Amino acid sequence: MAEAKEHFVGVDLGGTKILAGVFTPQLKCLGKTKISTKPQRGPEAVVERIARCIEDAVDECDLDLKKVKGIGLGAPGAVDPESGKVIFAPNLAWEDLPLKKELEKQLDLPVFVENDGNICTLGVYEAELHSKPRDLVGVFLGTGIGGGLILNGRLHSGFNRTAGEIGHMIIEVGGPKCSCGNRGCFEAVAGRQAIFQKIQTAVKAGQKTILTEMLDDELTDMRSGDLRKAIRRGDKLVERIVEEAAEYTGIAVANLINLLNPDTIVLGGGIIDALEDEMMAIIVETAHDYALGGTSKGIEIIASKLGDDAGIVGSAVLARRETK
């Protein structure tokens, strides 16, 4: 007797790596696989790598694709969920790529595509918060800063499908240069890149940090976890720079409260995963401080527990939603 098609695969497509996870209908993760993206090889090669990553993950769980009901995928850029096209994805150098169609052809399974910030927010919303908030904003601090909006229980992606670009909200006119070309974006003052650069600049200016002992003088291969270790070993420089990033994040959260007044704001991403204890209390306090009187009362500002899995969990949630 053939078993039912009941599993879901969630895929997190990034500029450097592809992560695929296999999930039960109850969103229990049975296993996952990671490979590099290699966007320089072109879209066709990346689509093949995605398919391979999915097949490998399913195989790792001793299943085969016949047991899979649907595949969800979060992509870094503007996505039209209806057509499944990636409209543009600067990190992959993609434009107007019919990702859903291509993957469905390769895998012979239904595929659903969304923006990665939306996907992570959806994952937190359904798998972690059990769809309780009416309005949820997700803020994910990694190399850059991404985000997503759930309004009235539904993903809000807007006119050009690019809503939730929280990282490029300008909070300091004339501030530090951002990768997008503007100055003073939230990402340019609180993203991992910004934090690392501040530390490197301080080291070059002769300031002391134990990071140079832990790594080397150029701070090669610095990771978010190194910052946590340095702070716990009493490193004042790293502590101050991380606190500053937390304050900026609190101000960005206050802006979100003033503007959208969601019930819940969830923070996640590599920086928060590594530095939750160091940053969250400052973020929460600063947000309530800067939000207009009376606007932040009762609003929850929390750290996600999904960690690096937010993308694959969210993608599995999307696949489950869409195949219901």
Place this chain on the structure above:
Amino acid sequence: MAEAKEHFVGVDLGGTKILAGVFTPQLKCLGKTKISTKPQRGPEAVVERIARCIEDAVDECDLDLKKVKGIGLGAPGAVDPESGKVIFAPNLAWEDLPLKKELEKQLDLPVFVENDGNICTLGVYEAELHSKPRDLVGVFLGTGIGGGLILNGRLHSGFNRTAGEIGHMIIEVGGPKCSCGNRGCFEAVAGRQAIFQKIQTAVKAGQKTILTEMLDDELTDMRSGDLRKAIRRGDKLVERIVEEAAEYTGIAVANLINLLNPDTIVLGGGIIDALEDEMMAIIVETAHDYALGGTSKGIEIIASKLGDDAGIVGSAVLARRETK
């Protein structure tokens, strides 16, 4: 034969004045009345003044209250539309005032209350844009800066009913002090108060402007219209300060595009009414410039034509919606 109850009254309750207008079912304004608010006399007195303003407006149009189907009102603060309570309104020093109930008792007619930024946005949405946008953000530059959000065709007021506080979005950390106590709010760099203060500071520092000839050395009773006149007479100082406010407004609009990606952003309020020709082109250009690549394509950034009537029109729209 008694005529049908078919008219609507729209009320714009501000910290200094109350404006009431009488509207046909097609939202044609038949007449309006304005009186001062006098909040220092206490809530009970203000409620009576609102009722009187409504009665006067109806009388001006040779109608009586029996011809009125419903009354809408926009209040400056957080409002719970369901209970019709004003939760808090700092400009009026009100807290938890059952405005709907009080007015219904006095006028024996259904009353519907909303936040004023929401109301103005609703007025533009239905009376000016004929409910065409799916998502609309209203930005109103007056003494302060207010706003409202229509998402998926519905007013979005959020958890504490305070969404749309666009004026207190921080866009310049460490910038000029705002009336709310923070620094660098959008209102503190582009509201009327901010523009006037910059001009006054420049005059005190010895810079020349024909405003001192038009008014006096202290620039007493300066109005937005004076700025327009000065610019048209070639005043470089005023021109520069107004252009700066327009640039900040463009940056705030870019933030809204990055975050919410609405189809349409409408600007209004006294500053825009007086300085549309001087500011709008700069606002639109700056917004597209600062919005993340690909996110602003096709998004309309327009000036409302409703002018000072946005509040009463929006309130009439609310009354018409709610009595359908």
